Amino acid sequence: MKEIIKAIEKAAKRIKKAIEFSDTGYSEHTNKTGDVQLKLDIASDLIIEEEFKKVASIKTIISEEKEEATLLHESGRYIVGYDPLDGSSLIDVNLSVGSIFGIYEQGINGSDLLGAIYIVYGPRTEMVVALEGVTLYRLDESGEFIKVKDIKLNQKGKINATGATQKGWAAYHKKLVDAIFADGYRLRYSGGMVPDLHQILLKGGGLFSYPSTSDAPKGKLRLVFEVFPFAFVFEKAGGRAIDGKKNLLSLQPQHPHDTSPCFFGSNEEIGRVLDEYARE
Ligand code: P6P
Numbered sequence: 001m002k003e004i005i006k007a008i009e010k011a012a013k014r015i016k017k018a019i020e021f022s023d024t025g026y027s028e029h030t031n032k033t034g035d036v037q038l039k040l041d042i043a044s045d046l047i048i049e050e051e052f053k054k055v056a057s058i059k060t061i062i063s064e065e066k067e068e069a070t071l072l073h074e075s076g077r078y079i080v081g082y083d084p085l086d087g088s089s090l091i092d093v094n095l096s097v098g099s100i101f102g103i104y105e106q107g108i109n110g111s112d113l114l115g116a117i118y119i120v121y122g123p124r125t126e127m128v129v130a131l132e133g134v135t136l137y138r139l140d141e142s143g144e145f146i147k148v149k150d151i152k153l154n155q156k157g158k159i160n161a162t163g164a165t166q167k168g169w170a171a172y173h174k175k176l177v178d179a180i181f182a183d184g185y186r187l188r189y190s191g192g193m194v195p196d197l198h199q200i201l202l203k204g205g206g207l208f209s210y211p212s213t214s215d216a217p218k219g220k221l222r223l224v225f226e227v228f229p230f231a232f233v234f235e236k237a238g239g240r241a242i243d244g245k246k247n248l249l250s251l252q253p254q255h256p257h258d259t260s261p262c263f264f265g266s267n268e269e270i271g272r273v274l275d276e277y278a279r280e
Contacts, residue, residue, distance in 0.1 A: 001103065001115060004058065004078065005129060007051040008101060009145050012119045012127065014047045015084075015099060016139075019091060019121050032067045032257045033222070040091065041065050044084035044099065052080065062108065062256050064225040069256065078114070079104040081224040081256065087192030096122035098194025102229040108256060110249030116229035116236075120198050128198070130233040136202070153239040156268040157205025160185040161196045164220065168213030176276040180207065180269070193221065197230055197264055201237060205266035207273070211244070212261040219261035223253045227262045240270040244277040 022040055029037045045065040052058050052072060059076030062069045064083040080103055087097040102108075103115040116130045125139040128151065137145040160180050169177070181187070185206065190196055193210075200206045210221050221227050231241030231248040241248045241264045248262060263273045 001057075001078075001131070003055050004052075004080065004101075004103060005117060007055050008048075008099075008117055008119070009127065011044075011048045011051040012099065012121075012125060012145075013139070013143065014051075015044045015119075016121055016125050018043050018047070019085075019097070031065050033064070037065060038085075038088045038091075041085050041088050044088075048082060048084050048099070062224060064222060064257070067257075077105060079106075079108060079112075081108055081228070083222070083225040086194050086226060087190075090190065090192050095190050095192060096120055096195035097192055098198070100194060100226055100229050102224060102232070108224050108228075109252045110223070110228050110231065110247075113228055113232050113249065116232040118194055118198075118229065118233070120194055122195060126198070128201070128233065130229075130236045132236070134201070134233055134237040151201050151237050153201065153234070153237045153266050154204040155266055157200060157203065157207070157266045158185055159188045159200050159203055159206030161189045161200065161206065161208040162187065163189065163196075163208070163210035164213045165215070168215045169211060170213075170280070172276055172280050173209075173211045176273060177209070180272065193226055193230070197233075200265065201233070205239065205269070207263065207265035207269035209263045209273070210261065211263075216259075219259045221259055221262055223248075223251060223258050223260050224256050227260055230264055231262070234264045239264065239266050241265075242270055242273065244273060 060079045062081045082101045099119040101117045104112040120126045127137040134151040136148040234241045
């Protein structure tokens with residue numbers, strides 16, 4: 001596992017440079033989910049694949065930017081599912097973006113996840129590693145990722161990150177969101193999953209929701225590359241991650257690009273989601 005983390009650190013430093021100085025224009029390609037790919041999406045994916053090819057313990061990689069899995073080392077042990085540059089369309093307006101990695105063994109069900117890592121490319125470049133616990137690292141001026149602290153969520157937070165187009169929300173979801181704001185929670189939502197969840201983790205808690213909507217009944221966020229890794233992080237940090245009724249890590253995707261409604265947060269806020277959704 002250590003060699004995978006080192007490979008991710010190397011890729012992160014290369015992607016950081018690409019973000020700062022490369023062309024942010026669109027390519028002529030679309031990914032499996034139908035998103036038009038930025039040249040940076042493709043460049044970041046290539047960087048990660050290059051670094052993972054040097055790691056013998058990685059058997060297979062599954063990228064959000066590719067339709068099918070890629071076999072790297074027949075005798076490898078791990079499957080790595082990743083989103084090379086999540087929220088890349090925010091680079092044009094100079095907002096933070098990220099890379100997300102799930103390290104699986106045997107399969108790509110939530111229960112197959114052994115570890116999760118994400119990188120935030122923001123005013124500072126940071127990495128969060130979730131294995132037994134959750135630890136924050138920051139890229140220092142010498143080019144090394146240095147440990148900053150361990151991350152633990154409080155029982156209750158103050159942030160409410162409300163995703164998806166509101167006109168597509170179910171009435172019960174809107175009732176839940178309005179009640180949370182009525183209790184004084186603050187809206188913090190950039191449209192980038194990585195910085196939005198990173199903020200909740202570092203500020204001690206709250207709720208991030210990307211629900212089922214009338215136009216996207218199965219949600220938007222991808223299980224293998226985005227949802228499972230962050231569900232793992234939130235659970236290891238002492239919070240919870242559900243689809244409205246079930247733990248996200250209990251889900252079994254039929255296809256690597258499957259999506260799910262998702263809620264990540266502190267225990268109290270997730271309890272409010274369960275109560276409200278149980279009535280539906
Ligand atoms: P919406 C970015 O495109 C992304 O995949 C996630 O990073 C983010 O949480 C979500 O989509 C934002 O979607 O519909 O709220 O703009």
